[in-house]
Amino acid sequence: MIKTEGLVKRFDEDTLISYNNIVFEDGKSYVLLGASGCGKSTLLNMLAGVITPSEGAIYFDGVEMSRKSQKQKDRFRIEKIGYIFQDFKLIEEMTVEDNINVLRLEGVKTSAMDDVLGKLGILSKKKKKVKQLSGGERQRVAIARAFVKAPDIILADEPTGNLNYEIGKKVVEEMLKIAKGKTLVAVTHDDRLAPLFDCTIDMNGIASSYSESEVEKNA
Amino acid sequence: MLKFALKNMLTKKVKMILIILSIVISASVAILAYNVAEQVNDGLVNTTSTYDTIVGPAGSSTQLAMNTLFFTDKPPGTISYEYVEKLESDDRVNVVIPFAMGDSYNSSKIVGTKPAFLDGKPLKDGEMFGDVYEAVVGSSVARKYGLSIGDELVTSHGLSENGEKHTANPLKLVGILEETNTAYDNAVFTDIETVWEVHEHHEDEGHDEGHDEHEDGSSEDADAPSSHTFEGEDEEHEEHEEHAEEGTVCAILLKCRTLAYAEEIKKEFASDSNILTITPAEVIREIISNVDLSRKIVYLLCIIILIMNVFVISTVTILNMYDSQKDIALMRLIGIGTGKVNILFLIQNAVIGLISTAISFGVSRLVLSLMSDFVASMGIVLDASKIYPFEWLIMAVVFVISVLPTLICTLHISRKDIIRN
Incomplete structure (x- = not known):
C-alpha cells in the first residue's frame, strides 16, 4: 500500500503544489486525471523517488521512503517500481533488447524480456533500434522495460500521450493486462481511458497549486 | 557492464x-x-667509437668523424696508403684499420676496409670477407634487397644510386651481419683492395678518358659524347676525387696502446698540413652538444x-x-x-x-x-x-x-x- 501524507512540492519559482492525502491500495489500478499543470506528473515523480517532496511523507507498506537517501530511493525504484515515462526515455541508437538490458547494470534480471515483449506484440522488434520504431512501438518498449523486472508498483506518466486514442486505448489495455495483481498508478489527460482502470482520482480535487503570494495572503 | x-x-x-x-x-x-x-x-653516443684516433686528409673534422663512424657525408678526400703502413709499424699503435669509401650498392655505402673493422659485429650468416670482391652486408641491406649468401652485388660508381654500374665487377656476398641498430646495418663492407680493384677497372673502362677530356677542356662542349654518360655526371666527377684509388685511403682508424700515445701521434701529424687527426670522442661530444x-x-x-x-x-x-x-x-x-x-x-x-x-x-x-x-x-x-x-x-x-x-x-x-x- 502506498500512502501520502501532507505532500507539498515547492518549485524554484514562487509556486507550490499541495496535495491531499492519498492511499493507493495493493493490486489496484488508478488513473489520475486533471488539467495540465495540476501536479499529476509531480506526484508520480515523488512516488518514484525521482524528486523529493518539500513537505510531507510517502509510505510504502508503512515505510517512509521520501526522506531516504537518493541511493536508497534509486535502489527502491529499480527493485520495486516500473516507471513508464511520457517521452519513453529510451536510448534511440540502441536496440529494444539493449534498452531493456540497461537494467542489468543494477543487477536486474531481464530473463522475462521475451515473454513481456511477446505479450506486448513487439517480440519481432527485439533486435531493432528504437529509432526505427513507430510511436506506439516505442511506448510498448517503455512498458516492457517497466514490466520486465516484475515490479510491485507501476507508475505510468501519460502512457498514451504521444498516441492517438485507438492505439492509446490498446496500449493501456495491454498494460493493464500485464499489470494484473500489481499496483498501477497512471496519469492521463484523456478521461476516455478512465473506465479501463479500477479507480479514478480527479487531481483537481486533490492537488492545489498556489503562488507564494497567494499562500501569504491566505495565511 | x-x-x-x-x-x-x-x-x-x-x-x-x-x-x-x-x-x-x-x-x-x-x-x-x-x-x-x-x-x-x-x-x-653509442657510436663514440672504439677508436681513439682517426687520421684523414686535411679538412672538416666533423665530416671525417661522420664519414668514418656513421658512413654519412662524402669522404673529405684521400691520403696515401703509406700512412697505413707507417702506422702499422708503429709500436705505439695496437690496431690500424684503413677506411675507404666511394661506391654504393643501391643507396647503401660501400666501405673498403679490413675484417678487423667488423670486430665485435657478429655475423648472422656466412663468413667474413677475405678475398678481393667478397663482401659482407649489414642486416638492413640484406633485408631491404632480399640478399642471401652467394648473391652478386652490382655496385654503382660514386655515392649516388644513379651512378654508373660496375656490372663487370660485381661483389660476391659472403656474409650478413647481425642487426646492430647502428649505421653498420645499412652498409656494405669489403676489403680495401676491392675498392682499389673496382676503381682500377673503372678507370680502364674509360672513366679516365673523361678526366683527360676535362683536363684539356674539350669535353666542355655540350655536344661532345662522353665516354660514360649517366645522370649526375658532374657530381660523379666531383666525387671521383674522393674515391680511394689504388694506394690511397679515405681515413685510418687507430687504437693506440695508451691515450698518451694517441696524443703523441696526433701531435706528430699536426706538422703535416695534408693530414688531419681527430679524437672521435671529442668530435662526437661537440656534435652531441649541438x-x-x-x-x-x-x-x-x-x-x-x-x-x-x-x-x-x-x-x-x-x-x-x-x-x-x-x-x-x-x-x-x-x-x-x-x-x-x-x-x-x-x-x-x-x-x-x-x-x-x-x-x-x-x-x-x-x-x-x-x-x-x-x-x-x-x-x-x-x-x-x-x-x-x-x-x-x-x-x-x-x-x-x-x-x-x-x-x-x-x-x-x-x-x-x-x-x-
Whole structure:
C-alpha cells in the first residue's frame, strides 16, 4: 500500500503544489486525471523517488521512503517500481533488447524480456533500434522495460500521450493486462481511458497549486 | 557492464572515432618526437667509437668523424696508403684499420676496409670477407634487397644510386651481419683492395678518358659524347676525387696502446698540413652538444604537445560527456545509481583511452619504421622496437587525461537533480 501524507512540492519559482492525502491500495489500478499543470506528473515523480517532496511523507507498506537517501530511493525504484515515462526515455541508437538490458547494470534480471515483449506484440522488434520504431512501438518498449523486472508498483506518466486514442486505448489495455495483481498508478489527460482502470482520482480535487503570494495572503 | 559500455560506444561510432583520432594525433606526435630525439642521441653516443684516433686528409673534422663512424657525408678526400703502413709499424699503435669509401650498392655505402673493422659485429650468416670482391652486408641491406649468401652485388660508381654500374665487377656476398641498430646495418663492407680493384677497372673502362677530356677542356662542349654518360655526371666527377684509388685511403682508424700515445701521434701529424687527426670522442661530444640543444627543443615541444593533449583530450571528453547528459539522466530516471553510471562512463572512456594509447603507440612505431630509411642516411638506425620509459609515462598521462575528466563530469552530471537533467 502506498500512502501520502501532507505532500507539498515547492518549485524554484514562487509556486507550490499541495496535495491531499492519498492511499493507493495493493493490486489496484488508478488513473489520475486533471488539467495540465495540476501536479499529476509531480506526484508520480515523488512516488518514484525521482524528486523529493518539500513537505510531507510517502509510505510504502508503512515505510517512509521520501526522506531516504537518493541511493536508497534509486535502489527502491529499480527493485520495486516500473516507471513508464511520457517521452519513453529510451536510448534511440540502441536496440529494444539493449534498452531493456540497461537494467542489468543494477543487477536486474531481464530473463522475462521475451515473454513481456511477446505479450506486448513487439517480440519481432527485439533486435531493432528504437529509432526505427513507430510511436506506439516505442511506448510498448517503455512498458516492457517497466514490466520486465516484475515490479510491485507501476507508475505510468501519460502512457498514451504521444498516441492517438485507438492505439492509446490498446496500449493501456495491454498494460493493464500485464499489470494484473500489481499496483498501477497512471496519469492521463484523456478521461476516455478512465473506465479501463479500477479507480479514478480527479487531481483537481486533490492537488492545489498556489503562488507564494497567494499562500501569504491566505495565511 | 563492459559489454553494455561497448554497445553504448558503438551507437556513437563516428563520435568515438573522432575522439580517438584526436587523441591519437596528439599522443603519437609526442611519443614519436621523444623517441626520435632519444634514439638520435643514443645513436651518436653509442657510436663514440672504439677508436681513439682517426687520421684523414686535411679538412672538416666533423665530416671525417661522420664519414668514418656513421658512413654519412662524402669522404673529405684521400691520403696515401703509406700512412697505413707507417702506422702499422708503429709500436705505439695496437690496431690500424684503413677506411675507404666511394661506391654504393643501391643507396647503401660501400666501405673498403679490413675484417678487423667488423670486430665485435657478429655475423648472422656466412663468413667474413677475405678475398678481393667478397663482401659482407649489414642486416638492413640484406633485408631491404632480399640478399642471401652467394648473391652478386652490382655496385654503382660514386655515392649516388644513379651512378654508373660496375656490372663487370660485381661483389660476391659472403656474409650478413647481425642487426646492430647502428649505421653498420645499412652498409656494405669489403676489403680495401676491392675498392682499389673496382676503381682500377673503372678507370680502364674509360672513366679516365673523361678526366683527360676535362683536363684539356674539350669535353666542355655540350655536344661532345662522353665516354660514360649517366645522370649526375658532374657530381660523379666531383666525387671521383674522393674515391680511394689504388694506394690511397679515405681515413685510418687507430687504437693506440695508451691515450698518451694517441696524443703523441696526433701531435706528430699536426706538422703535416695534408693530414688531419681527430679524437672521435671529442668530435662526437661537440656534435652531441649541438644535438643536445635540439633534444631540449624536442623535449620542450613534447611538453607543449602534452599540455595541448591535456586540453584537447579533456575538452573532447568533457564535450562527449555533456553530450551524454541525456543518456545519464535516462539511466538515473529508471533507477541506475550514480555509482553504476560513473563506472559505465569510466569504462567507456578507459576503453577509448586504451584504444587511443595503443593506436598512438602503433602509429609512432609505424612512422619510426617509415622514417628509418631517411634517418639511416644520417647514419643512425631507428629501432621501432625501442621503447623509452618516458614513452610509457606519456602513454600513461594520455590514458589518465582521457579518463579523469570523465570521472569529474559524470560525478557532476549524475549528482545533479535527476529531473533537471
